[in-house]
Amino acid sequence: MIPISHYLILSAVMFTIGCAGVLTRRNAIIIFMCIELMLNSVNLTFVAFSAYLGDSAGQIIVFFVMAVAAAEAAVGLAIVLALFRNKKSVDINDVNILKW
Amino acid sequence: MHHYVGLIVLFPLIGLIVNGLFGRHIRSERVVGWIGSLAVGIPFLVAAAILYGMLGSPVEERSNTVTLFTWIAAGSFQVNAAYQVDQLSILMTLIVTGVGFLIHVYSIGYMHGDRGFWRFFTYLNLFIFAMLNLVLADNYVLMFLGWEGVGLCSYLLIGFWYEKKFAGTSITWTGDAANKAFWVNRIGDFAFMLGMFLIFREFGSLTFSTVMDSASSLAPGNSTMFWITLLLFIGATGKSAQIPLFVWLPDAMAGPTPVSALIHAATMVTAGVYMVARNSLLYALAPDTMMIVAVIGALTAIVAASIGLAQNDIKKVLAYSTVSQLGYMFLALGVGAFTAGIFHVMTHAFFKACLFLGSGSVIHAMHEEQDIRKMGGLAPVMPKTYYTFLISSFAIAGFPPLSGFFSKDEILWSAFSQGSVLLWAVGALAALMTAFYMFRMVTLTFLGTPRWAKDKHPHESPPTMTIPLIVLAFLAVTGGFLGIPAALGGGNALHHWLHPVFERALDRLPTAHEYSHMTEYLFMLVSVVIGVSGFWFGRKIYLANPDADDTFAAKAGGVFRTLSRKYYIDEGYMRGIVNPLVATSDRFLSRVVDTALIDGFVNGLAKVTASFSGVLRLVQTGVVQSYASMIVVGLLLVLGLILLG
Amino acid sequence: MTFETILFYVLALAGIVSALLVITRRNPMHAALFLIVNFVALAGIYLTLHAQFVAITQVLVYAGAIMVLVLFVIMLLNLQNEQDLFEKRSWRSYSGPILSLLLLALLLRTVAFVSGGSFDRISPESERIGTVANIGQQLFTAFVFPFEMASLLLLAAMVGAVILAKKRFP
Structure with a gap:
């Protein structure tokens, strides 16, 4: 049988990849996708613990995470649309008015 | 009955709220006026009912405390909104509400047609509310609340006609006079607060009964007691217009005349006397302060009376007369005759309120003319005003058997028997001056030939004004019968009534010398002679020659000018205290301390912060990714601390 | 080596490779497509954990709804390649990977705590709860x-x- 640590290592690796993407990429949509990646890695941890501990709460939380992700997708992409309309770009380096 | 004491305070509060919030929209002056008046009249009836209940109960049960709610609770320190109903406070309550009610009714007529009619009654009710808290309080804090409250009302009412001009030393309009009253009172209030703090440090409580109980075990001559009582007395000199803080009262005459009658003659200015009487035990433990009180009282009596000799404004004469009479009260307190002091508070409230209201009636009739040199011959025109004024003048001059005779004579006799001949002599001289300036004023105002302009048409005032005058004149005649001394075969009812309040204080005072009744009769005779001669001279000189002042000015110019300029005290204060203070504030405190030091420090701090943040804000790039990097750094630090730390 | 074990390792490899491709592709369209691959792989991994409901929702919501939305936006905006990714490097393009590697080290250190007992095999309950x-x-x-x-x-x-x-x- 596969011990839980393998699932967790997979989750950690995917989380880190998502994190690296968020920190380095400049296209707002790709950053958005990297965030989805991180969310999914966390979902994997939840499901793994749920299965190994025999507790259904973990899978319920994954359900709610998905609901939040859906909401985030709708609002986030709407923001990207509005941004593109104003700046003619989705490069987040062009969006630096959030200062001073 | 004493449980209903809350009602006494409640009604003025209701009147204040109703008139204050809705008075502007009530069209009818009568409704506003009678709401205000009844808010004071009903408490009078309640107080009378409580008095009746107290008369029917044994002496030990006459003093009660009614706690309404806990006001301040901080650790062991607790202050209640509690009212002490005893012989002294109920007497003061009756004076405040009784005289207050009459003056409210009078104001309905006097303030007729004034733009701020409802405002006036709101302030008056607020004043009565504060004054009742002052006299009924069972602790220093609540008393101080009332003390400040009446000060505020005094300020508001002096400056009531805020657009009016008013002449005085460095004063050009009523607001200046109001400010002057407020500031001078602040000095006294500050001392009162210091006294309060000292009491709390010494006794750990601010409730009268607790403080008095702990104080009764102390021996006289304690230095802490000296400072406590001295500070409280300085507070009293502010509120009750004694040397050196009396200068505000004459300028307080800028307010409407009913205000002068109610606040600056009958009630508020006697708060200091009441406060000293309330703390009689503490004063009895500090003989040195008692001496200071007596000397200040006597000095104030004679200084103010002498200034009153040379004043031409009808209200100014009465104002200095009030200061002088307050001096008498403190003289009485200083020599340990607490009852006599309170007795004089009562009789003075009657005749001085009557005199002020009478002067208001005259001013009303003369269309805001206040200079007595431009009056004369008003007696036939306004007989009711004249006769009530005359009766009250006789009362203040000490003609037997009017009220002023009994109270003033008791004070003078106490000054001699418990104090010294010197105090008596000063008091007697002041009494002579009092009788003289009173009849100088009566003669110049009401007698002789009219000196007013032809276009003026003086008339008798309406009944709302004359009826209070008549009632007050009646009280000025009969009020003294409460305190007929034993030498005249009277029982001195007031003395017995108040005795339980002052019992512990009197026990600690040296007993008075016993003099025979013959001596007492002699002193009474001297008092009467003084009163009659003052009356006779005042009347004769000024009836024969209304311009006698000019003769005096010509013969003794220096003295006369000194008196009419009030010993240059105001000028002295301006030059000695106010101007240096203003100059220091302007040149040093404002420009050096405030602008250079404080502003420099604050602005410097801001500049340092700004320069630091100028560097720090470079971190705020506005790029979301750099913020995300910082989040990851934080996450790493926290995780690292947990796992490796 | 059971079939399930082999399936897990294959899917895990697919997930990691597709995730790496997501963050390295310059064309957002390619990145999105690899993300879908990643999601499907994850759905398979959920099945090895007997989480049928989550696996189905993963495909329906993520791979279906959300990614369709993302693709739609990409096409709507007609986005081009991230041209200057390697031309205008900022300090973040170096600090990002370093921070991420540090994070991975710490996360793996955390995983080391979870072993033994019920963590060695899937609970028999899991067939019911999923x-x-x-x-x-x-x-x-x-x-x-x-x-x-x-x-x-x-x-x-x-x-x-x-x-x-x-x-x-x-």
Whole structure:
């Protein structure tokens, strides 16, 4: 049988990849996708613990995470649309008015 | 009955709220006026009912405390909104509400047609509310609340006609006079607060009964007691217009005349006397302060009376007369005759309120003319005003058997028997001056030939004004019968009534010398002679020659000018205290301390912060990714601390 | 080596490789497609954990709804390659990977704590709890309040998205 640590290592690796993407990429949509990646890695941890501990709460939380992700997708992409309309770009380096 | 004491305070509060919030929209002056008046009249009836209940109960049960709610609770320190109903406070309550009610009714007529009619009654009710808290309080804090409250009302009412001009030393309009009253009172209030703090440090409580109980075990001559009582007395000199803080009262005459009658003659200015009487035990433990009180009282009596000799404004004469009479009260307190002091508070409230209201009636009739040199011959025109004024003048001059005779004579006799001949002599001289300036004023105002302009048409005032005058004149005649001394075969009812309040204080005072009744009769005779001669001279000189002042000015110019300029005290204060203070504030405190030091420090701090943040804000790039990097750094630090730390 | 074990390692490899491709592709369209691969791989991994409901929702919601939305936006904006990714390097393109590697080290250190006991094999209960019936029952009994809240959240997100994406702000 596969011990839980393998699932967790997979989750950690995917989380880190998502994190690296968020920190380095400049296209707002790709950053958005990297965030989805991180969310999914966390979902994997939840499901793994749920299965190994025999507790259904973990899978319920994954359900709610998905609901939040859906909401985030709708609002986030709407923001990207509005941004593109104003700046003619989705490069987040062009969006630096959030200062001073 | 004493449980209903809350009602006494409640009604003025209701009147204040109703008139204050809705008075502007009530069209009818009568409704506003009678709401205000009844808010004071009903408490009078309640107080009378409580008095009746107290008369029917044994002496030990006459003093009660009614706690309404806990006001301040901080650790062991607790202050209640509690009212002490005893012989002294109920007497003061009756004076405040009784005289207050009459003056409210009078104001309905006097303030007729004034733009701020409802405002006036709101302030008056607020004043009565504060004054009742002052006299009924069972602790220093609540008393101080009332003390400040009446000060505020005094300020508001002096400056009531805020657009009016008013002449005085460095004063050009009523607001200046109001400010002057407020500031001078602040000095006294500050001392009162210091006294309060000292009491709390010494006794750990601010409730009268607790403080008095702990104080009764102390021996006289304690230095802490000296400072406590001295500070409280300085507070009293502010509120009750004694040397050196009396200068505000004459300028307080800028307010409407009913205000002068109610606040600056009958009630508020006697708060200091009441406060000293309330703390009689503490004063009895500090003989040195008692001496200071007596000397200040006597000095104030004679200084103010002498200034009153040379004043031409009808209200100014009465104002200095009030200061002088307050001096008498403190003289009485200083020599340990607490009852006599309170007795004089009562009789003075009657005749001085009557005199002020009478002067208001005259001013009303003369269309805001206040200079007595431009009056004369008003007696036939306004007989009711004249006769009530005359009766009250006789009362203040000490003609037997009017009220002023009994109270003033008791004070003078106490000054001699418990104090010294010197105090008596000063008091007697002041009494002579009092009788003289009173009849100088009566003669110049009401007698002789009219000196007013032809276009003026003086008339008798309406009944709302004359009826209070008549009632007050009646009280000025009969009020003294409460305190007929034993030498005249009277029982001195007031003395017995108040005795339980002052019992512990009197026990600690040296007993008075016993003099025979013959001596007492002699002193009474001297008092009467003084009163009659003052009356006779005042009347004769000024009836024969209304311009006698000019003769005096010509013969003794220096003295006369000194008196009419009030010993240059105001000028002295301006030059000695106010101007240096203003100059220091302007040149040093404002420009050096405030602008250079404080502003420099604050602005410097801001500049340092700004320069630091100028560097720090470079971190705020506005790029979301750099913020995300910082989040990851934080996450790493926290995780690292947990796992490796 | 059972079939399940082999399946897991294959899917895990697919997931990691597709994730790496997501963050390295310059063309957003390619990145999105690899993300779908990643999601499908994850759905398979969920199945090895007997989480049928989550696996199905993963495909339906993520790979289906959300990624369709993303692709739609990419096409709508007609996005080009991230041209200057390697031309205008900022300090973040170096610090990002370093920070991420540090994070990975710490996360793996954390994983080392989880071993032994029930963590060595999947609970026999898992076959029951992963079913649609069980999740549905849990959602409508113990978690009914958060469930309703989630619906409100989605409504709010919908309104927000409509407002934000409108041509002109009122």
